[in-house]
Amino acid sequence: MSHDFHPLRVVEVKRETPDSVCVRLEAPLEVAPLFAFKAGQHLTFRREIDGEEIRRNYSLCVSPNEGVLKIGIKQIAGGVFSGWANESLTVGDTLDAMAPHGSFTWNFAPHAAQRYAAFAGGSGITPILSLIKTALETEPRSHFTLCYGNRTSAGIMFLEELAGLKDRYLDRLALYHFLEDEEEEIALFNGRLDRERCEEIFTTLITPEGVDAFFICGPGPMMDAVEQALTARGVAKARILIERFTTAELSAAQLAAARALEEKAAGLKMSVTLNGRRVNVTFDPEKRSILDNVRAAGLPAPFACKGGVCATCRAKVTAGKVEMKVNYGLSPQELADGYVLTCQATPVSEGVALSYDI
Numbered sequence: 439m440s441h442d443f444h445p446l447r448v449v450e451v452k453r454e455t456p457d458s459v460c461v462r463l464e465a466p467l468e469v470a471p472l473f474a475f476k477a478g479q480h481l482t483f484r485r486e487i488d489g490e491e492i493r494r495n496y497s498l499c500v501s502p503n504e505g506v507l508k509i510g511i512k513q514i515a516g517g518v519f520s521g522w523a524n525e526s527l528t529v530g531d532t533l534d535a536m537a538p539h540g541s542f543t544w545n546f547a548p549h550a551a552q553r554y555a556a557f558a559g560g561s562g563i564t565p566i567l568s569l570i571k572t573a574l575e576t577e578p579r580s581h582f583t584l585c586y587g588n589r590t591s592a593g594i595m596f597l598e599e600l601a602g603l604k605d606r607y608l609d610r611l612a613l614y615h616f617l618e619d620e621e622e623e624i625a626l627f628n629g630r631l632d633r634e635r636c637e638e639i640f641t642t643l644i645t646p647e648g649v650d651a652f653f654i655c656g657p658g659p660m661m662d663a664v665e666q667a668l669t670a671r672g673v674a675k676a677r678i679l680i681e682r683f684t685t686a687e688l689s690a691a692q693l694a695a696a697r698a699l700e701e702k703a704a705g706l707k708m709s710v711t712l713n714g715r716r717v718n719v720t721f722d723p724e725k726r727s728i729l730d731n732v733r734a735a736g737l738p739a740p741f742a743c744k745g746g747v748c749a750t751c752r753a754k755v756t757a758g759k760v761e762m763k764v765n766y767g768l769s770p771q772e773l774a775d776g777y778v779l780t781c782q783a784t785p786v787s788e789g790v791a792l793s794y795d796i
């Protein structure tokens with residue numbers, strides 16, 4: 439994929455909830471084909487705010503068939519980019535973005551008759567909305583169940599759009615809202631999507647054995663709870679797709695182990711390919727990751743979160759060995775194919791060769 443940034447024009451900013459906006463973007467004609475995407479993928483944005491370059495990923499909330507680019511941005515406490523977007527972003531502005539990417543997606547096919555289930559929390563609905571719309575319009579015989587958790591009804595993103603989808607696909611979309619701070623008649627829907635509630639959902643609303651794929655996106659504890667409940671019921675990992683935006687801090691022991699590995703790697707030589715250019719880089723532990731070593735050597739290697747989550751910094755190892763501190767962004771298949779997250783990677787052998795181009 440291309441790692442270049444392109445200016446997208448902001449053509450609509452719509453307030454979704456008191457703390458979120460939905461932004462429609464338009465790519466210049468000459469790069470529009472680069473912005474074709476698959477359901478569930480995201481865009482990496484780059485913006486200078488108060489003299490600092492900020493990079494953030496936001497998922498597309500539309501189906502590829504809609505022919506538009508739309509993202510949802512929820513304001514998070516202390517969030518520089520999300521705060522700026524919610525307060526200052528207006529029609530006519532431009533946002534620099536990389537081509538869509540990400541593996542939180544599915545190959546929907548018109549002849550398929552599948553059952554899908556999604557668990558979303560807060561702004562985690564964004565990629566899931568894209569997946570729901572695409573599944574239901576592409577596969578007329580497939581069904582989708584959504585369990586969506588929020589604090590209050592006023593904070594539910596895409597509430598009207600979801601209700602519209604429910605009306606349109608009455609028999610094929612099941613929609614359940616779970617609210618932490620509001621009481622409904624049915625106790626199951628009161629409270630957060632924790633492990634206990636998931637267990638109840640799997641005995642009353644959803645039969646996991648009958649679901650072909652689960653999609654999970656939201657706060658870390660919610661995603662862990664759903665994943666654990668599914669795994670405990672024997673659901674294969676290949677049927678559970680998870681999209682993370684944030685991750686827990688490493689423990690002191692994990693940090694010390696990572697530091698020791700970086701120091702041991704001092705002086706190891708790597709060959710790095712990006713945009714057709716190959717450069718030799720000597721690993722310097724003070725620069726920490728392979729990503730930061732590569733960037734310090736003058737190659738504009740792509741990145742966003744630097745936390746092992748978004749996979750923007752993905753590269754393929756073609757020789758030698760590297761180790762990652764954490765991996766929340768690569769699928770088992772990508773790992774088997776030799777991909778690593780370079781923001782988390784340290785070389786552990788001489789002669790490491792890696793490419794951002796394949």
Ligand code: FES
Nearest residue numbers: 742744747749781
């Ligand atoms: S920059 Fe996000 S995983 Fe490396």
